[in-house]
Amino acid sequence: MQAEDINQAVYKQIEKNWDNIAKPLDGLGRFEKLIARIGAIHGTTEIDIEKKAVIVMCADNGIVEEGVSQSGQETTTLIVRCLGKGQTSVGKMAAFVGADVIPVDVGVSSDEAFPGVQNRKITHGTGNFAKSPSMTEEQTLEAIQIGIEMVAQCKKEGYRLLATGEVGIGNTTTSAAMAAALTGCKVSEAAGRGAGLDDRGLERKRQVIQDALHHYELKKEEPLRILCTVGGLDIAGLTGVFLGGMLCHIPIVADGVISLVAALTAERLVPGTKAYMIASHRSKEPAAEILTKELGLSPVIDAGLALGEGTGAVMMLSLLDIARTLYQSETTFQTMELAPYERFSETEESR
Ligand SMILES: Cc1cc2ncn([C@H]3O[C@H](COP(=O)(O)O)[C@@H](O)[C@H]3O)c2cc1C
Numbered sequence: 001m002q003a004e005d006i007n008q009a010v011y012k013q014i015e016k017n018w019d020n021i022a023k024p025l026d027g028l029g030r031f032e033k034l035i036a037r038i039g040a041i042h043g044t045t046e047i048d049i050e051k052k053a054v055i056v057m058c059a060d061n062g063i064v065e066e067g068v069s070q071s072g073q074e075t076t077t078l079i080v081r082c083l084g085k086g087q088t089s090v091g092k093m094a095a096f097v098g099a100d101v102i103p104v105d106v107g108v109s110s111d112e113a114f115p116g117v118q119n120r121k122i123t124h125g126t127g128n129f130a131k132s133p134s135m136t137e138e139q140t141l142e143a144i145q146i147g148i149e150m151v152a153q154c155k156k157e158g159y160r161l162l163a164t165g166e167v168g169i170g171n172t173t174t175s176a177a178m179a180a181a182l183t184g185c186k187v188s189e190a191a192g193r194g195a196g197l198d199d200r201g202l203e204r205k206r207q208v209i210q211d212a213l214h215h216y217e218l219k220k221e222e223p224l225r226i227l228c229t230v231g232g233l234d235i236a237g238l239t240g241v242f243l244g245g246m247l248c249h250i251p252i253v254a255d256g257v258i259s260l261v262a263a264l265t266a267e268r269l270v271p272g273t274k275a276y277m278i279a280s281h282r283s284k285e286p287a288a289e290i291l292t293k294e295l296g297l298s299p300v301i302d303a304g305l306a307l308g309e310g311t312g313a314v315m316m317l318s319l320l321d322i323a324r325t326l327y328q329s330e331t332t333f334q335t336m337e338l339a340p341y342e343r344f345s346e347t348e349e350s351r
């Protein structure tokens with residue numbers, strides 16, 4: 001599979017349209033480029049991001065047995081139960097922003113039927129990668145397929161912009177392990193406190209990841225094996241969402257470290273997929289910065305967010321909406337009877 005290029009002619013036209021808005025050239029900074037990229041992905045200079053949603057992949061992680069999270073595994077079930085009713089952080093924030101929340105159970109350990117959550121359960125939580133690989137290749141591919149299908153379904157339903165989120169206690173451990181394996185960075189540079197781990201816990205988390213990476217001898221060039229071995233069903237599902245964005249021409253706004261590790265996995269599986277990704281924020285988890293650098297993405301919000309569920313991505317949806325409002329507005333040099341700025345040098349680098 002190869003990623004299709006985004007529409008460069010549309011991108012350039014949107015850049016020009018921005019210059020016609022009565023403001024300093026490039027005054028809206030990276031938002032101008034992001035709106036241009038959204039239009040280029042959609043293939044039109046008319047930016048329509050009215051219908052949007054956050055897809056929240058939910059799954060349990062066997063590695064929690066090793067004491068790598070401040071919370072117990074049962075917490076995932078409690079959060080997912082509330083998520084389906086719109087009662088968690090992402091539900092409240094998405095309602096404010098006008099985005100739908102689409103929660104998907106790809107592997108929560110309990111057998112509970114969660115109203116408001118799509119049941120695509122592959123298995124009841126993953127294996128503990130300190131003892132055996134998290135998932136089989138079959139399970140991993142199934143989760144990726146589900147992510148792609150979710151985006152294809154959203155496309156059919158008229159969604160124009162999607163964001164990623166997750167719920168799964170222990171998933172900052174799977175993410176840090178994957179980030180270290182995919183980039184070759186040190187475990188100490190990748191692993192953070194997740195949802196509030198104390199000093200001893202953080203030490204244990206680093207050791208567990210270190211031991212596993214030593215044991216499995218994962219190579220950077222094996223993204224699928226890395227995902228199967230130390231990843232999780234939520235990350236695999238999100239990898240599918242990013243691939244789906246590229247296949248269906250829908251921009252995907254990435255949340256924090258868990259989403260970003262899925263984003264890098266998607267890019268490694270199908271180079272070029274990153275053109276369809278938008279980074280939302282600079283997560284407090286240290287691996288996030290390494291991952292965005294590797295992807296060449298520039299997160300916009302820098303507020304020490306460490307919440308997950310897709311909350312940072314949902315905040316970014318509202319910022320994109322604000323930028324879009326100005327782009328589509330009548331605040332042009334013509335309507336304001338002002339002379340437009342002129343670009344003296346039209347070289348690519350100067351823009
Ligand atoms: C009450 C609560 C609500 C959450 N919502 C998202 N997360 C976030 O924290 C979890 C990952 O952190 P770790 O790897 O340290 O377990 C994920 O579920 C993530 O979405 C939560 C965590 C908790 C405790």
Ligand SMILES: O=C(O)c1cccnc1
Nearest residue numbers: 194256257283306307308
């Ligand atoms: O970066 C994230 O997405 C994150 C950080 C801490 C806890 N949960 C998620």
